Amino acid sequence: MERRLIAVRAWNDLVEGLVYGGDYNPEQWPQDVWDEDIALMQEAGVNLVSLAIFSWATLEPNEGEFHWEWLDTIVEKLHAGGIKIALATATASPPPWLTHRHPEMLPQHADGTVLHQGGRQSYAPTSPVYLQYAAQMATRMAQRYASHPAVALWHIDNEIGCHVPEDFSDNAVPAFRAWLAERYGTVEALNDAWGTAFWSQRYGTFDDVLPPRTAPTYANPTQQLDFKRFSSDAGLAYFQALRQAVLAVNPGVPVTTNFMCNTGNRGMDYFGWADAVDVVANDHYTRAHDEERHIELAFSADLTRGVAHGAPWLLMEHSTSAVNWQHVNRAKGAGEMLRDSLDHVARGADGAMFFQWRASRAGAEKFHSGMVPHAGTDTQLWRNTVELGRCLRALAPVRGTRVVSRAALVFDYHAWWALELDSHPNNTLAYADLVLEWYKALWYEGIGVDIVTPAADLTGYDLVLAPNLYLTDTAAADNLAGVVRRGGVFATTWFSGIVDAADHIHLGGYPGAFRDLLGVRVEEFSPLQAGQSVGVRLGDVDTVGVRWSEDVQLRGAQVRGVITDGPLAGAAVVTEHEVGEGHAWYVATDLPLDAKRSLVRTWADQAGVAPVQPGLPAGVEAVRRIGDGAGYLFVFNHTDEAARLTASGTDLLTGTVHGAPWELPAGAVAVLREDAGA
Ligand code: GLA
Numbered sequence: 001m002e003r004r005l006i007a008v009r010a011w012n013d014l015v016e017g018l019v020y021g022g023d024y025n026p027e028q029w030p031q032d033v034w035d036e037d038i039a040l041m042q043e044a045g046v047n048l049v050s051l052a053i054f055s056w057a058t059l060e061p062n063e064g065e066f067h068w069e070w071l072d073t074i075v076e077k078l079h080a081g082g083i084k085i086a087l088a089t090a091t092a093s094p095p096p097w098l099t100h101r102h103p104e105m106l107p108q109h110a111d112g113t114v115l116h117q118g119g120r121q122s123y124a125p126t127s128p129v130y131l132q133y134a135a136q137m138a139t140r141m142a143q144r145y146a147s148h149p150a151v152a153l154w155h156i157d158n159e160i161g162c163h164v165p166e167d168f169s170d171n172a173v174p175a176f177r178a179w180l181a182e183r184y185g186t187v188e189a190l191n192d193a194w195g196t197a198f199w200s201q202r203y204g205t206f207d208d209v210l211p212p213r214t215a216p217t218y219a220n221p222t223q224q225l226d227f228k229r230f231s232s233d234a235g236l237a238y239f240q241a242l243r244q245a246v247l248a249v250n251p252g253v254p255v256t257t258n259f260m261c262n263t264g265n266r267g268m269d270y271f272g273w274a275d276a277v278d279v280v281a282n283d284h285y286t287r288a289h290d291e292e293r294h295i296e297l298a299f300s301a302d303l304t305r306g307v308a309h310g311a312p313w314l315l316m317e318h319s320t321s322a323v324n325w326q327h328v329n330r331a332k333g334a335g336e337m338l339r340d341s342l343d344h345v346a347r348g349a350d351g352a353m354f355f356q357w358r359a360s361r362a363g364a365e366k367f368h369s370g371m372v373p374h375a376g377t378d379t380q381l382w383r384n385t386v387e388l389g390r391c392l393r394a395l396a397p398v399r400g401t402r403v404v405s406r407a408a409l410v411f412d413y414h415a416w417w418a419l420e421l422d423s424h425p426n427n428t429l430a431y432a433d434l435v436l437e438w439y440k441a442l443w444y445e446g447i448g449v450d451i452v453t454p455a456a457d458l459t460g461y462d463l464v465l466a467p468n469l470y471l472t473d474t475a476a477a478d479n480l481a482g483v484v485r486r487g488g489v490f491a492t493t494w495f496s497g498i499v500d501a502a503d504h505i506h507l508g509g510y511p512g513a514f515r516d517l518l519g520v521r522v523e524e525f526s527p528l529q530a531g532q533s534v535g536v537r538l539g540d541v542d543t544v545g546v547r548w549s550e551d552v553q554l555r556g557a558q559v560r561g562v563i564t565d566g567p568l569a570g571a572a573v574v575t576e577h578e579v580g581e582g583h584a585w586y587v588a589t590d591l592p593l594d595a596k597r598s599l600v601r602t603w604a605d606q607a608g609v610a611p612v613q614p615g616l617p618a619g620v621e622a623v624r625r626i627g628d629g630a631g632y633l634f635v636f637n638h639t640d641e642a643a644r645l646t647a648s649g650t651d652l653l654t655g656t657v658h659g660a661p662w663e664l665p666a667g668a669v670a671v672l673r674e675d676a677g678a
Pocket of ligand 1: 158159283285317323324355365368
């Protein structure tokens with residue numbers, strides 16, 4: 001990324017304390033609602049709104065015909081009301097005249113299906129014509145509002161790649177070829193990387209290469225993997241082009257866009273995007289069907305902090321209650337919105353924002369909750385909105401503080417893409433869900449973790465887990481082995497260390513990249529069918545393994561668990577390899593949560609890593625932010641009963657000083673300022 005020559009102020013310099021607000025779409029409402037909006041925002045303590053994300057067609061309903069008055073008016077009203085603006089480039093959805101006039105800019109699926117106008121995001125990020133129009137629009141927005149004192153932050157486009165993570169249209173063809181030429185230099189190098197000797201796929205020139213469009217059978221796996229890498233980079237290049245357009249006019253203002261760091265969005269490698277934004281901003285929505293949705297939320301927040309290299313970040317969107325886009329959209333229960341918002345804050349967010357300010361009365365998202373619901377302000381939801389504003393103001397001291405962990409969980413988008421390619425031993429695997437299961441084990445054991453890439457600096461961690469890291473190049477494997485060399489504990493699981501960055505097998509026996517470190521060797525996999533399991537004896541506990549089994553041969557490791565039935569009865573399934581002072585563990589099947597928890601306990605003890613707050617009742621979660629000589633312990637009671645706690649400090653939310661044992665009511669949150677620090 002090009003360096004910025006002008007000093008950029010911090011993204012939250014213009015607001016006091018933590019950020020609070022949401023997407024504001026005033027163009028959906030008559031102007032007489034706007035004054036009420038501002039008054040209500042003030043009542044709730046809103047200090048930042050995202051404006052004009054989907055405004056292009058309102059601003060320019062016909063080519064060259066601009067209607068700025070309404071946006072000028074609301075910008076001034078917000079400014080007069082003391083509310084700052086994250087101003088969008090208005091490009092997240094091209095106007096109908098543009099797609100109609102230039103249908104060549106429309107994106108396509110792998111099978112050639114054209115994604116037409118009528119929803120949103122109907123553009124190919126590599127379309128030269130779209131890029132020209134979008135950059136012009138971003139420039140116009142910047143010219144009109146550059147240096148306006150209410151503009152705190154620029155918001156480029158919106159959730160880039162959300163609906164179209166990969167575009168297979170003709171727009172992508174020259175861009176993909178150029179990306180490949182840059183990556184490989186010569187077509188011979190591409191042929192080597194893609195293994196094109198297989199199935200007569202050898203290319204004589206880059207000009208014959210296409211995106212991996214729907215083919216009679218499996219497309220070349222490395223072509224597929226590279227197209228995912230390319231698509232992430234193409235989204236980033238689109239972001240950069242709009243960012244440059246804005247910065248050319250308005251250089252000192254911080255710039256961001258909203259990421260989707262969660263277990264369901266694998267389109268963009270956000271670790272690769274992070275340096276391009278002045279603050280990492282994330283959108284997160286809980287999963288209605290998931291009883292443990294608060295743990296997936298915690299994972300998402302920790303992942304976002306990992307993407308931000310540990311720095312404070314911004315929760316750009318979540319929901320006050322139901323969304324509209326899941327199968328059955330669930331309203332949040334009592335206290336849930338507060339718990340959700342503050343859990344993001346606990347895990348490093350310096351603000352909490354929502355989609356959206358006022359629930360829409362028309363359009364595809366009219367059943368999506370907002371901060372102001374359809375029923376108005378005489379509602380529990382509005383009271384929750386006001387109460388959250390109060391809590392965030394009370395939490396101003398946590399701004400800028402950080403979460404510190406001695407355990408790390410490895411997560412990698414390239415490994416995600418590669419593990420879920422087709423033609424694998426077990427084609428039912430979902431990488432993020434597999435990692436999430438280990439995260440849950442850590443969560444239930446109260447162990448705080450940072451989520452990092454395999455190439456991250458791991459020197460601060462005594463315990464590192466890398467589940468199902470199918471794609472691991474040798475440099476990453478060596479980096480992970482460094483944890484063990486330094487006397488720490490490293491654990492990995494089945495189907496890890498199998499291929500390099502080109503998706504070529506590490507030969508000589510599985511798991512090639514980790515074989516020596518783990519002191520094991522595997523000749524063949526024996527994946528398990530759905531519903532099939534193997535008995536496992538782990539220590540003195542009988543449990544089961546699902547999804548996977550294999551005949552683990554020992555090459556220096558010691559057996560800590562064995563398969564007890566079936567053709568592999570007697571084979572090692574959990575092993576520990578002692579290397580100097582360090583320990584390298586291998587788990588060769590998918591174990592139930594209880595067994596994962598017991599392993600996590602063993603590993604944490606071995607590594608000397610303690611829970612964030614030892615001795616908490618089950619279902620009570622603790623996260624600590626640290627800074628300025630103080631610790632801020634966030635405690636969440638996810639149970640239906642009051643929890644008895646011994647943690648001491650002053651609750652910033654209530655002012656209560658807790659010394660002797662005290663009770664945290666069912667569903668409640670407390671944030672204790674621990675004066676001595678942690
Ligand atoms: C995303 C988008 C918003 C809205 C919400 C709905 O976060 O950025 O525009 O569609 O989803 O949940």
